[in-house]
Amino acid sequence: MYVAVKGGEAAIDNAHRLLAHARRGDPAVPEISPEQIGGQLKLAADRVMAEGSLYDRDLAALAIKQARGDLVEAIFLVRAYRTTLPRFGYSEPVDTAAMAVERRISATYKDLPGGQVLGPTFDYTHRLIDFLLAAGAAPPEPAEAAAGEGEPMARVTDLLDGEDLIEREVAPDGDTPVGDLTREPLDFPAERDLRLQALARGDEGFLLALGYSTQRGYGRTHPFVGEVRYGEVAVEFVPEELGFAVPLGTIDVTECQMINQFKGSAEVPPQFTRGYGLVFGQSERKAMAMSLVDRALRARDFGEEVTAPAQDEEFVLAHCDNVQATGFVEHLKLPHYVDFQAELDLVRRMRTEYAARRGEASEMKEAAE
Amino acid sequence: MSAAMRDDLPSPGATAGKETDAYNFAYLDEQTKRMIRRAILKAIAIPGYQVPFASREMPMPYGWGTGGVQVTAAVLGPEDVLKVIDQGSDDTTNAVSIRRFFAKTAGVETTTKTRAATVIQTRHRIPEEPLRDGQILVYQVPIPEPLRFLEPRETETRKLHALADYGLMHVKLYEDIARHGHIATTYAYPVEVAGRYVMDPSPTPKFDNPKMDMCAALQLFGAGREKRIYAVPPHTRVRSLDFEDHPFRIQTFKQPCALCGAEGVYLDEVVLDDRGGRMFVCSDTDFCEERRAAGHQGMMVDPGASDPSPEGEGGSRRKARDGWGEARHAARAGKRAAPSDGLRPPPPPYGGGSSDLPSDTAAEKREVVAKDKAGETR
Structure with missing residues (x-):
């Protein structure tokens, strides 16, 4: 009964105890450890790191365990932890051209310097349930390349850049401050730095659907995957007292460079344009969707007509955060009886008036007859 | 981030009486509080104007009072006495959760008494008891923009x-x-503040709008998800459009509170059974308790009744009494519980509703x- 919502210090405690019990599941089955989650459900931990916008695999794995596998809940836990961390400063831009590549593919060139590297991927697997996994069979040893085979892998977009066929992406000079939407409220219209930040921590499912919608004609951008790469990049930081960059460590990222058509304008000759995606961990789906949406959101920059949701900055940025979205949707569970009381009475009176009007109408009809 | 770094996280602060030292006083770090206070000062300087602020993720979900919680955290001092209400009640689950949050992270004294509180965080109601100088009323706001449903951009x-x-x-x-x-x-009836900005009073019933006008307390509004803070300074004109x-x-009710007999207050409708039985009681539980402690009685309280057993009603009725808790209310008001059986059958269902x-x-x-x-x- 609803009134039971009132009065619940003990009820809240009991609910949380029951939750802890449900989390553990059958005690006859060994308990799962965060190490197992981080190692064997790595892509889940990657998603939690990316959308929680905190690169910490151990913490993400623990959050997944605490959230009973509910990834949006785990993302929320990580975000709420992240917000309490002190801010030391901002790293130098990471150089993805210098990535220790585990996977790199291009859909625009058959072969290119550095070659196509498939790496660990679900692509080309047949999606048949592998019952051997249930039996716990050991995987075969991975194949090894001969030493010295690696060659530098320039980014595909840099190759096009040489011919001026693609828009130049001029790095802003070091003094231009980069926005930080976790420290400043998002203001519209938002520049691309803030848009990319919002997309990088945005919900994978939401961006996937929006990116997909651009492929189906809602803000079409004629995309080609110039390149998707996944691997390890170094993060460098300039401490003020030193004045030069020192390495902090490495992080795994997935980068997608989307190449899109552009007809040109009065000032600019026809050339390709770019959409960009960068995500913590390995998530090509997210990186590709992000680059599609990034390009769609640049409609304003190219003077394209804004007609579709994916091109609408306020629509996309205001709704892509799943922590915000889940909070507000689920807040409907909270009591609303003060407001509902006002509505309840209103509906009753409307019905009374409606019945009275019907009564009058039928009387008039009888009188006319 | 390394484990060692995480151990460094706890920063001291005013920790007197706190249950945990793992977080700063009132959870937020001092830099964040300063940022929020700046936004609050600007909001007070421009009554009714929505000031953008860099809302933080909080350990409770967006839409559950994160804006109010951040404002409260920014204005709360160790000497403050905090009251938290949701739908007028101190006892609803979310009010309990937020009150516990501050008891845990700030160690401040909490109360259910409107008069005893220096800071009151509220969702959807303004207390019936007139607020006084020096009190701060913090509203939780879901959609701060009064024009939002007329213009989404x-x-x-x-x-x-x-x-x-x-x-x-x-x-x-x-x-x-x-x-x-x-x-x-x-x-959420729109108001004009200090003759300039049109403002959303948060989803309080319009019944509460007149209480905002020339209110002696400072009224602060926090919208966490939408990242806005706005304010009505004390003794400021607030006009409902x-x-x-x-x-x-405003709404009026045809009958007084069934428990304390109060008139001219906002009432909740409590369903007693599945045959249309209802009672109407004060939405402001503290107000109701105080009145009953002072000896006021509504028509459903019969101190003479002695048989504590239910009157053969369905289980839902029984639960309604226990859960809603005349006994509990009275007990908390420091008074001997009236037998729950004292609740009389309700008036006809449509007779007692609120009506403009x-x-x-x-x-x-x-x-x-x-x-x-x-x-x-x-």
Whole structure:
């Protein structure tokens, strides 16, 4: 009964105890450890790191365990932890051209310097349930390349850049401050730095659907995957007292460079344009969707007509955060009886008036007859 | 981040009485609090104006009071006494959760007494007891923009506020009157603050709007998900929008509170059984308890009854009494519990509901339609 919502210090405690019990599941089955989650459900931990916008695999794995596998809940836990961390400063831009590549593919060139590297991927697997996994069979040893085979892998977009066929992406000079939407409220219209930040921590499912919608004609951008790469990049930081960059460590990222058509304008000759995606961990789906949406959101920059949701900055940025979205949707569970009381009475009176009007109408009809 | 770094996280602060030292006083770090205080000061300087602020993720979900919690955290000091209400009650789960949060992270004294509190965080109600100088009322706000359901774009609504162009809102109110004969908004009824900005009072019933006008307490509004703070300074004019020939009216109730007999207060409807039995009781539980402690009695309290067993009603009725808790209320008010059996059968279901003054009657129907259209969910 609803009134039971009132009065619940003990009820809240009991609910949380029951939750802890449900989390553990059958005690006859060994308990799962965060190490197992981080190692064997790595892509889940990657998603939690990316959308929680905190690169910490151990913490993400623990959050997944605490959230009973509910990834949006785990993302929320990580975000709420992240917000309490002190801010030391901002790293130098990471150089993805210098990535220790585990996977790199291009859909625009058959072969290119550095070659196509498939790496660990679900692509080309047949999606048949592998019952051997249930039996716990050991995987075969991975194949090894001969030493010295690696060659530098320039980014595909840099190759096009040489011919001026693609828009130049001029790095802003070091003094231009980069926005930080976790420290400043998002203001519209938002520049691309803030848009990319919002997309990088945005919900994978939401961006996937929006990116997909651009492929189906809602803000079409004629995309080609110039390149998707996944691997390890170094993060460098300039401490003020030193004045030069020192390495902090490495992080795994997935980068997608989307190449899109552009007809040109009065000032600019026809050339390709770019959409960009960068995500913590390995998530090509997210990186590709992000680059599609990034390009769609640049409609304003190219003077394209804004007609579709994916091109609408306020629509996309205001709704892509799943922590915000889940909070507000689920807040409907909270009591609303003060407001509902006002509505309840209103509906009753409307019905009374409606019945009275019907009564009058039928009387008039009888009188006319 | 390394484990060692995480151990460094706890920063001291005013920790007296706190249960945990793992977080700063009142959870937020001092830099964040300073940022929020700056936003609050600006909000006070421009009454009714929505000040953007860098809202943080909080350990409770967006939409569950994160804006109010951040404002409270920023204004709270170790000497403060905190009261938290949700729907008028200190006892609803979310109010309990937020009160515990501050008891844990700030170690401040908490209370259910409106009079004893220095900071009151609220969702959807203003206490019945008039607030006094020095008190701060912190509202949790879901959608701070009063024009949002008329114009979804932030870029547009900010322009409209800048130009004080509230034509859209007046047209909406006028259309209500044209269709229904009166203005059809029952809660989150728009107000004009200090003769300038039109402001959303948060989804309080319009019954509470007059309490905001010339209120002695400082009123702060926090919207975490939407990243906005706004304020009404003490003793500031707050006018509910209306027309000369259609003045603003509040809801009135046909009967007094069934427990304390109070009139002219906002009442909750409590369903007693599945046969249309209902009772109407104060939404402000503290107000109701105080009155009963002072000896006021409503028609459903019969101190003479002695048989504690239920009267053969269904289980739901029994639960309603226990859960809603006349006994518990009385006990907390420091009074011996009246037997729960003292609840009499309720009046006819439609006799006791709230009702606006006559001219305000027909139009409320528009509200439902309008809200459905706008997809409003408060």
